[in-house]
Amino acid sequence: MNQETFTLTLDGAAVTAYPGDTLWQVAKRAGETIPHLCFKDAEGYRADGNCRACMVEVQGERALVASCLREAKPGMVVHSATSERSRVAREGVLEMLAVDQPPREQSPDASSHFWAMADQLAIDVGEVSERLPKRSERTTPTVHHVAERESAVVKDRSHSAMAVNLDACIECNLCVRACREVQVNDVIGLAHRGSASKIVFDFDDPMGDSTCVACGECVQACPTGALMPATLVDEHGGGTVPRPINRSTPSAPIAASAAS
Numbered sequence: 507m508n509q510e511t512f513t514l515t516l517d518g519a520a521v522t523a524y525p526g527d528t529l530w531q532v533a534k535r536a537g538e539t540i541p542h543l544c545f546k547d548a549e550g551y552r553a554d555g556n557c558r559a560c561m562v563e564v565q566g567e568r569a570l571v572a573s574c575l576r577e578a579k580p581g582m583v584v585h586s587a588t589s590e591r592s593r594v595a596r597e598g599v600l601e602m603l604a605v606d607q608p609p610r611e612q613s614p615d616a617s618s619h620f621w622a623m624a625d626q627l628a629i630d631v632g633e634v635s636e637r638l639p640k641r642s643e644r645t646t647p648t649v650h651h652v653a654e655r656e657s658a659v660v661k662d663r664s665h666s667a668m669a670v671n672l673d674a675c676i677e678c679n680l681c682v683r684a685c686r687e688v689q690v691n692d693v694i695g696l697a698h699r700g701s702a703s704k705i706v707f708d709f710d711d712p713m714g715d716s717t718c719v720a721c722g723e724c725v726q727a728c729p730t731g732a733l734m735p736a737t738l739v740d741e742h743g744g745g746t747v748p749r750p751i752n753r754s755t756p757s758a759p760i761a762a763s764a765a766s
């Protein structure tokens with residue numbers, strides 16, 4: 507075996523890892539795509555570990571760990587697809603987020619990464635909605651449930667090329683990393699605290715008035731469709747293109763559209 511590699515055990519099988527690999531990367535190489543929301547498997551994207559959709563069990567550790575962050579080590583024994591605790595934890599995260607999403611048929615992107623992950627975990631939103639209160643029915647916010655926002659700031663159509671619908675935002679922080687760390691534009695931020703937190707452009711300016719250069723990196727990173735190409739969203743914030751749509755187009759058309 508190559509001296510730079512080492513082995514660990516994933517779901518009962520010996521797998522090879524490279525120094526610096528995360529457990530998520532090791533699992534992917536072994537053929538398993540662990541559910542993930544706040545992690546984008548692309549060059550330049552730092553894992554943030556905030557959504558907890560990717561939890562796995564590491565033998566000898568009491569708490570589940572975020573596979574997108576945890577570095578693989580020689581001899582580790584990891585349970586992912588075979589871990590009931592991990593399955594329940596992942597489903598719980600997706601359920602709590604799904605109940606606060608716009609109904610899929612009114613979603614900005616019904617084929618988003620978020621819905622793909624919900625499908626992967628067989629989340630039945632109708633059934634979940636009967637158990638968990640919706641945002642409009644809650645009097646106090648919970649950890650994953652964000653408080654109802656002022657409607658004036660939820661949908662922002664001020665930008666010629668991109669549409670914002672914070673109803674679909676799960677505050678995964680990916681757009682912030684896309685803007686700040688990948689494109690080094692530093693236009694998008696996460697403002698306020700707790701249930702009042704939200705994505706903002708510059709000093710909470712309308713996106714169209716901000717210093718956004720319309721590179722489109724945030725749109726491609728957003729897992730839910732909260733940030734979308736403007737041409738793919740109607741005036742109510744819903745998607746105009748039936749599933750499946752391809753949001754992985756290069757960013758150039760967005761910049762060109764903004765310039766026109």
Ligand code: SF4
Nearest residue numbers: 675676678679681728
């Ligand atoms: S706008 Fe999209 S990428 Fe940004 S925090 Fe919300 S869900 Fe995540």
Ligand code: FES
Nearest residue numbers: 555557558560574
């Ligand atoms: S994908 Fe790992 S914590 Fe969000």
